[in-house]
Amino acid sequence: MQYEAVIGLEVHVQLKTKSKMFCGCATEFGAEPNTHVCPVCLGYPGVLPVMNEDAVRKTILTGLMIGSDVARFSKWDRKNYFYPDMPKNYQISQYDLPLCVRGAVEIKLEDGQTKKIGVTRAHLEEDVAKNLHFETTSGVDFNRAGTPLMEIVSEPDMRTAEDAFAYLTALKEILISGGISDCDMEKGQLRCDSNVSVRPVGQKAFGEKVEIKNMNTISGVRRALAYEIERQKAALQKGEKVSQETRRWDDATGKTSVMRTKEYAHDYRYFPEPDLMPVVVSEDMIAEMRKLLPELPEAKRQRFVKQYGLPEYDAGVLVASATLAAFYERAAERSKNPKAISNWVTTELLGKLAEAKKTIDESPVKPEQLAELVSLIESGQISGKIGKEVFAEMFGSGKGASMVVKEKGMVQVSDAGSLEGFVEEAIARNPKSVADFRAGNEAAINFLKGQVMKLSKGKANPQLVGEILLRKLEGG
Amino acid sequence: MSLHALTIHELREKLRGGDVSAREATQALLDRIQAVDGKLKAYLWLNAEDALAQADAIDRSGIAKNGKLLGGVPIAIKDVINVDGQPCTCASKILKRHTSVYDAFVVQRLREAGAILLGRTNMDEFAMGSSTENSSWGVTRNPWDLERIPGGSSGGSAAAVAADEAFAALGSDTGGSIRQPAALCGCVGLKPTYGRVSRYGLVAFASSLDQIGPFTKDVADSALMLRVLAGHDRCDSTSVPQSVPDYTATLGQGVKGLRIGLPKEYFIDGMDREVDAAVRAAIKKLQDLGAEVVAISLPHTDYAVAVYYLIATAEASANLARFDGVRYGARVVGEDVIDMYGKTRGAGFGPEVKRRIILGTYALSAGYYDAYYLRAQKVRTLIRQDFEKAFENCDVIVTPTSPEVAFRIGEKTDDPLKMYLSDIFTISVNLAGICGVSLPCGFTKSPRLPIGLQVLGKPFDEETVLRVAHMYEQATEWRKQRPSL
Amino acid sequence: MADDTSKFDVSYVAYLARMHLTDAEKENISAQLNDILAYVAKLNELDVSQVEPTAHATPLSNVLRKDEVQPSIDRDKILKNAPEQARDLFIVPKIVE
Numbered sequence A: 001m002q003y004e005a006v007i008g009l010e011v012h013v014q015l016k017t018k019s020k021m022f023c024g025c026a027t028e029f030g031a032e033p034n035t036h037v038c039p040v041c042l043g044y045p046g047v048l049p050v051m052n053e054d055a056v057r058k059t060i061l062t063g064l065m066i067g068s069d070v071a072r073f074s075k076w077d078r079k080n081y082f083y084p085d086m087p088k089n090y091q092i093s094q095y096d097l098p099l100c101v102r103g104a105v106e107i108k109l110e111d112g113q114t115k116k117i118g119v120t121r122a123h124l125e126e127d128v129a130k131n132l133h134f135e136t137t138s139g140v141d142f143n144r145a146g147t148p149l150m151e152i153v154s155e156p157d158m159r160t161a162e163d164a165f166a167y168l169t170a171l172k173e174i175l176i177s178g179g180i181s182d183c184d185m186e187k188g189q190l191r192c193d194s195n196v197s198v199r200p201v202g203q204k205a206f207g208e209k210v211e212i213k214n215m216n217t218i219s220g221v222r223r224a225l226a227y228e229i230e231r232q233k234a235a236l237q238k239g240e241k242v243s244q245e246t247r248r249w250d251d252a253t254g255k256t257s258v259m260r261t262k263e264y265a266h267d268y269r270y271f272p273e274p275d276l277m278p279v280v281v282s283e284d285m286i287a288e289m290r291k292l293l294p295e296l297p298e299a300k301r302q303r304f305v306k307q308y309g310l311p312e313y314d315a316g317v318l319v320a321s322a323t324l325a326a327f328y329e330r331a332a333e334r335s336k337n338p339k340a341i342s343n344w345v346t347t348e349l350l351g352k353l354a355e356a357k358k359t360i361d362e363s364p365v366k367p368e369q370l371a372e373l374v375s376l377i378e379s380g381q382i383s384g385k386i387g388k389e390v391f392a393e394m395f396g397s398g399k400g401a402s403m404v405v406k407e408k409g410m411v412q413v414s415d416a417g418s419l420e421g422f423v424e425e426a427i428a429r430n431p432k433s434v435a436d437f438r439a440g441n442e443a444a445i446n447f448l449k450g451q452v453m454k455l456s457k458g459k460a461n462p463q464l465v466g467e468i469l470l471r472k473l474e475g476g
Numbered sequence B: 001m002s003l004h005a006l007t008i009h010e011l012r013e014k015l016r017g018g019d020v021s022a023r024e025a026t027q028a029l030l031d032r033i034q035a036v037d038g039k040l041k042a043y044l045w046l047n048a049e050d051a052l053a054q055a056d057a058i059d060r061s062g063i064a065k066n067g068k069l070l071g072g073v074p075i076a077i078k079d080v081i082n083v084d085g086q087p088c089t090c091a092s093k094i095l096k097r098h099t100s101v102y103d104a105f106v107v108q109r110l111r112e113a114g115a116i117l118l119g120r121t122n123m124d125e126f127a128m129g130s131s132t133e134n135s136s137w138g139v140t141r142n143p144w145d146l147e148r149i150p151g152g153s154s155g156g157s158a159a160a161v162a163a164d165e166a167f168a169a170l171g172s173d174t175g176g177s178i179r180q181p182a183a184l185c186g187c188v189g190l191k192p193t194y195g196r197v198s199r200y201g202l203v204a205f206a207s208s209l210d211q212i213g214p215f216t217k218d219v220a221d222s223a224l225m226l227r228v229l230a231g232h233d234r235c236d237s238t239s240v241p242q243s244v245p246d247y248t249a250t251l252g253q254g255v256k257g258l259r260i261g262l263p264k265e266y267f268i269d270g271m272d273r274e275v276d277a278a279v280r281a282a283i284k285k286l287q288d289l290g291a292e293v294v295a296i297s298l299p300h301t302d303y304a305v306a307v308y309y310l311i312a313t314a315e316a317s318a319n320l321a322r323f324d325g326v327r328y329g330a331r332v333v334g335e336d337v338i339d340m341y342g343k344t345r346g347a348g349f350g351p352e353v354k355r356r357i358i359l360g361t362y363a364l365s366a367g368y369y370d371a372y373y374l375r376a377q378k379v380r381t382l383i384r385q386d387f388e389k390a391f392e393n394c395d396v397i398v399t400p401t402s403p404e405v406a407f408r409i410g411e412k413t414d415d416p417l418k419m420y421l422s423d424i425f426t427i428s429v430n431l432a433g434i435c436g437v438s439l440p441c442g443f444t445k446s447p448r449l450p451i452g453l454q455v456l457g458k459p460f461d462e463e464t465v466l467r468v469a470h471m472y473e474q475a476t477e478w479r480k481q482r483p484s485l
Numbered sequence C: 001m002a003d004d005t006s007k008f009d010v011s012y013v014a015y016l017a018r019m020h021l022t023d024a025e026k027e028n029i030s031a032q033l034n035d036i037l038a039y040v041a042k043l044n045e046l047d048v049s050q051v052e053p054t055a056h057a058t059p060l061s062n063v064l065r066k067d068e069v070q071p072s073i074d075r076d077k078i079l080k081n082a083p084e085q086a087r088d089l090f091i092v093p094k095i096v097e
Helices: A053-065 A160-177 A218-237 A282-291 A298-307 A314-320 A324-333 A338-356 A367-379 A384-397 A401-407 A416-429 A431-438 A444-455 A461-476 B008-017 B022-040 B048-061 B105-112 B155-161 B179-185 B219-229 B273-288 B301-322 B337-347 B353-366 B370-390 B414-421 B429-432 B462-474 C008-014 C022-045 C077-082
Strands: A003-014 A076-079 A090-093 A104-108 A113-124 A130-133 A138-140 A148-154 A190-200 A208-215 A246-250 A255-257 B043-046 B076-077 B115-119 B169-173 B188-191 B212-214 B259-263 B294-295 B396-399 B435-443 B450-457 C088-091
Touching: A003 A218, A053 A113, A053 A148, A053 A282, A076 B188, A076 B301, A090 A113, A090 B212, A104 A160, A104 B462, A113 A160, A113 B301, A130 B294, A148 B429, A160 A190, A160 A324, A160 B429, A190 A218, A208 A218, A208 B008, A218 A246, A218 A255, A218 B076, A255 B273, A282 A338, A282 B259, A282 B462, A298 A314, A298 A324, A298 A338, A314 A338, A324 A338, A324 A444, A324 B219, A338 B105, A338 B259, A367 A384, A367 A401, A384 A401, A401 B212, A416 A444, A416 A461, A431 A444, A431 A461, A444 B048, A461 B301, B008 B022, B022 B043, B022 B048, B022 B076, B022 B115, B048 B115, B076 B155, B105 B219, B115 B155, B155 B169, B155 B179, B155 B212, B155 B462, B169 B188, B169 B353, B179 B188, B179 B370, B179 B414, B179 B435, B179 B450, B188 B219, B188 B294, B212 B219, B219 B462, B259 B273, B273 B294, B273 B396, B273 B435, B273 B450, B273 B462, B301 B370, B301 B414, B301 B429, B337 C088, B396 B462, C008 C022
Parallel strands: A208 A246, B076 B115, B076 B169, B259 B294, B259 B396
Antiparallel strands: A003 A148, A003 A190, A076 A090, A104 A113, A113 A148, A130 A138, A138 C088, A190 A208, A246 A255, B043 B115, B169 B212, B188 B212, B188 B435, B396 B450, B435 B450
């Protein structure tokens, strides 16, 4: 019996706003616990929520980017349940009239085929606080509570773990290029839960749906789904039933396991939020927002050529992915030589990433670090050749350029005194080459240069070496 | 006349003229409270030093003389409104040791107007009740008869003003909690149009019904208080950005030609006969003053209590979910989080609050939402439309505030439904979101208990409501009556 | 349609509300609530099939605020109100997922 999987993904995205969804506290990540809080996001008695205009705008923009119907009338609802990370023990969310309905994300599969994954809806809500766990207690940090969260629910259109991986990758691209979110899963800015079921090929009805939680990277999602699909298939092959349950993915062991089952399924008792007024979106607003839609790749390519002085081909390589383009721009804006940055990215960086089977956002070298490396080369502190070694070290260790140069003692030697010393030694040791050069063989100087570089363990500034050699050879 | 017995406008004159200092006014109240609050228990919390310090600061800066609307006037606050640094218990054990960390919008307004924040008054727990018997700290007594209730839920504020323990007090009104105690205690209580006064800082009971409003000794004071409290607040999304008129300026414009609607559903059998008589006499007085009477109907009146007790309890069940022992308030230790929640809330909430939380949770629960909550919201629309249609034919609506006068303490505590039905004349007003005031219109013979007249107006037409009330009040002597304490 | 009120399961509703009730309270509340539910059943007399529910008392929409950071509250002030706090966190019994 052949089986096929049916997968749906529920993605929660933290929006890149400065302040929270319903209050003015900062959304900055990594702050000291409970320092970005106020009576509103702490759910103190008597407080009231006020909508963040930018969060609404970003959600509508997302809808436009994925071809949703943006609701002309959208409202808020209370989702009632108790948990320590819930300041009010209800979450302000959207139930029956979300901001965006329908839409699709186009994914590219490994064989080059494209496929459209439907989106059911995208709505806005507020994020919950963070629970930290100790031996016998847990501690709650409310910094995160109230951060604007966009929930995007896909149609169950995915059939393989690869589909899911491609969907998440494509979705991230869209969100990053639109300035909606930085989608950094490590910082919890993008979270993903999945619903997976398996059914015999040809059957219309869905199999029992299993919810999978705790997938913390996009690759983790792929691994978890691959495992779960096999698990369900195996069970069905044996004639066993798949139970509808929630399972937790453990990346270390590579397995899913049943989460502690709750006694009752949640009854969220949704009702319209009396403290918030509806959102009415006019045609004019939508037209305005269409103007804000992110640069399509072609327009970006042309801009890169113009703004950074890049050759068409290089620009083309950089804009092929929004994340790569964003990486490049972050580095380029910190550098006096955007063309050099481009060279480094398209050759060295992409090369090493391909070798290590990493994606650009898994790059151990950050844009700022690359910019620093290039500036060290530009300023002559290290040579281009040494730069490549430094880069390799940076890639391997994640350390910054100056740190590596310092630790490995790779600073280029540029002071005349030391260089003169090396040059004189090279001249002294290689009388034949000297004679050849003076006899008219210009190329002989390269051998001597090479010797100087060897003597200086590669640290001599090659240009200065050339100058000094020439002077000494011609001067006699 | 004793200082404590003055109205705000009388006090302001003395303060402006330099006859009296803010400290003297405050001390007069403190003395009065000392003398009578032992019997009344209107106040839950009073910090005499703090109040006097506020008064001294005002005297030093000359605010009382400098045109601030409430400069040097001490005002009492219902224990459901946040004042930074003060306790805020909402008369509940679950907030027994809770201290506010911010000022409500209305409190900021009072401060800006130069008012002195005097103390905090008793109430039914979380504003749920019509008698103040649901307070966890004991009941407040009606100044006119200490064996009787002052009304609720803002019983403490009403009693304080009626007994001259405050020049004015803030209360909150969700189904009549300002108007009904005002009627039962013989003072003036105003519920503004929903959205007129910011709710930021008011501990929420029913979010779509709650409003903060003033208790005062006369209508002119009420107009002044509303002027200070009303206005748009960016921290309250339900606050309406409508300009605030000077409510005191139009009070004396008379009622000639004004059409007063009398809804037949509010003049029913079963109402206390003396209440009926007093209200009819008041209507006659208004006619003598030049108003016209128009018979109107509010056909869905009979359903209002049912609608209210589904919507208000549903919203309350969610609003009170935050009291869980995690971030503030009392906590009862439990084996795990769920146990902690259960024990904390079980120990912290009183019986009426529990009853309403259960009812509200049930009305929203799966399978029952359509039959209860949703249906109630639809009938609410019908009630709102009743008023809209009625106001096409009249300018204000006049009714009794309560079908009965103050009942004895303990008389209705066994029968929650009976208690709920006493709100019948006030409840529709909150459901429709319109404004209304209650003011004294007489007394029962024996015992001598106040009777309240209710004047209702169109949304944001407090001016007309106050004008009608003022004209009636000035043509009578009820406001000069004081309980003998 | 409003249902058979004898099905009213006060224990379940109390669980939804995370509120512990004693047996006496459960009995009491059940009885009182049955009366109240019987009373509110009168709403079924009305035909509301063509009526929109009132979601809000005021006809406002798009009440928005600019995305600007405002000062947060002083941490000590709120930790002082916490029933239990440690390491600058609000402490609760251990949460088991």
